[in-house]
Amino acid sequence: MSTKKKIFPKFFCFFLFFSLGIGLFCLLLSCKSHIVREKLSFPPNPPKAVHLYLTADVEGSLEPCGCKSGQIGGLPRQAQYLLKSRQSPYLVVDAGNSMSVTPTRYEFFKWYYILQIYEKIGYDALNLGQNEVALSSSQIAQVTEKMPIPLISANVLEKDTSELLVRPYVIKEVDGVKIAIIGLVNPKAKTGEGIVLADPGTAFAKYLPEMLENSHLIFVLSALSIEQIAFLCKNFPQIGMILNTGETGTHLPENKESVVVSSLTAKSRYIQQIRFAFEPSGDLAWVNGGNVPLDESIQDHSGTVYLLNRYREELGKERFYLEQLGNSKEKYVGASRCSMCHAEIYRSWKQTAHSRSLDSLKKKNNHHDPHCLKCHVTGFGIKNGYEGEEKTPDFAFIGCEVCHGPSSLHTFHNNPDQLRPSTSHPNPKKICLECHTWEHCGNFDFDTFWARIAHPKK
Structure with missing residues (x-):
């Protein structure tokens, strides 16, 4: 009588242990997603003060028209001040609406030159405002492909894929202090082809954990309504400062709930200069600011003048005034x-x-x-x-x-x-x-x- 020895398949053991490992990994991953992330520990020797330079609501205004004397504003003066008069350590940001309100081919052409000037200045972040989201998704993609400009928005999405059109936020390090700067725009804004807008509160909440994990302070660049600003202040005390443009008008930093809110609508006539310092905990100790008029005492920046002259030469070739008659x-x-x-x-x-x-x-x-x-x-x-x-x-x-x-x-x-x-x-x-x-x-x-x-x- 013969007997057959039963052989236990080796691959079955391997499969069993592999499945258990995958299950354990998924369980740990699931648990991790529910962990409340703590704010990044603050450095022991932060800067005594940081200078933040805010521009907003330029709306395609390149320079004073020259129809009267004593006019203020203009990108040549804006560039000169930001490049020659800024104090270190500093941040340079724009809250949105750098483009004109009308999304024509002419205004898009002009916006491209404005962004070239901003790139030369060295902006740390530029939010997409209501005027910019009136462009098509392909136009915004065209800009981001051609130049390394830090456009941000956490709630501007590609319509077909629901993916972000630009990065949601950037993190800038200022003398050891890491500051997350996130962009938001009013979801009621009129959008161009291929763009949808998510709820700003939901979008902010989505990126809050990773910003807390990787930064010491969170700033918001926004083009939001008064009610939307109030909602953020009430529900997200983790925000250090909101820098807004639009219906909130122009006002210097003030406390809303536990959040500092400042606003600027200037058409390149003013730069808002804000200074702030830190508590040992990393919270803002104090904030003050003022509006700097770009008047005739500020010289025109030669590099910006050169770019604007090139822009005018191209206008002569394009003849945009013959379009859409x-x-x-x-x-x-x-x-x-x-x-x-x-x-x-x-x-x-x-x-x-x-x-x-x-x-x-x-x-x-x-x-x-x-x-x-x-x-x-x-x-x-x-x-x-x-x-x-x-x-x-x-x-x-x-x-x-x-x-x-x-x-x-x-x-x-x-x-x-x-x-x-x-x-x-x-x-x-x-x-x-x-x-x-x-x-x-x-x-x-x-x-x-x-x-x-x-x-x-x-």
Whole structure:
């Protein structure tokens, strides 16, 4: 009688122990995710004070237009101050809305140059604001691929994948102190193609544990509403400071709950300079700040001036002012056509600055910039209006039809008296204030300037 020896398969033992190991690993991983991470221990010798320089809400404003003296602001002065006058140790950050509110190809082109200037300055973090998220996801990706600019936002997502469009936060080390800077934007903002916005509170909570684990202090760069700021302050006492732009206006650092909140809306006219120090525990001991006006006492930064000159040269090639032209029921005819019947009025108009309005743009090489042209030519943005000085020289100034409207029917009709453009607008001051704003003209006195352009009745 023969017997067979039973052989226990070796691979079964291996499989059993391997499965037990995987199960134990998953259990430990699950437990770890529920651990409340403690804040990173604070260094024994922190800096006595840190200088933080905040910009925000530039909205595509490159420099003062030059329409009046004493204007403040401009990226050449901003760059000069941040590069030459900043005190160490420092952080340089932007809370958002560096791009203009209109997401056209022209404004995207301009924003790209603004970011080049910011890169040269050496910004530590730039938040995506409401204006930036109005771009498409591909446009923002194009920027991040071309330049190593530290754009951040924890709640701006790619629509198809729900993945972050840019990094959620950065950690900057200042003399041994690690500061996490996270970006947030109002989820009610209008978004461009391929972008969705997550809830800012949920997004912040998602990254809070890892920021606590890897930094000593947490700052928020944001473009949020008053209510959203209040929610963060109430529910996340781990935040050291919130630096906001948007509807909160401009105010210096103040305590909200246990969080310091500061806000700036400046269109490149001011830099907010904030100083802060630490308690031995790592909490903020004190914070103070002030707004630095970028006035004429600050020289223009030569490197920034060079970039802006290159920008203007490219504008001349691109001719963005010919894009997205609108329609008008009537056609513009030009001031010379008006002069055929209104010679005395025409001669009076020729003596005013309106008849030479494009010359002031040429002095600064701004005569291809749509932002400037709209207030210096006739029929801007209309198909049969201004299309460049060479092609439409009779529209290369502030002519009759800027105030009276396009006049083709009045000019060519058999009975022109019945079709005459309005010579007594119900509110002529309103027309003037479309261009003569406080930013361009200061305290514009209508009666004074009206006397300078008044012409005979016929």
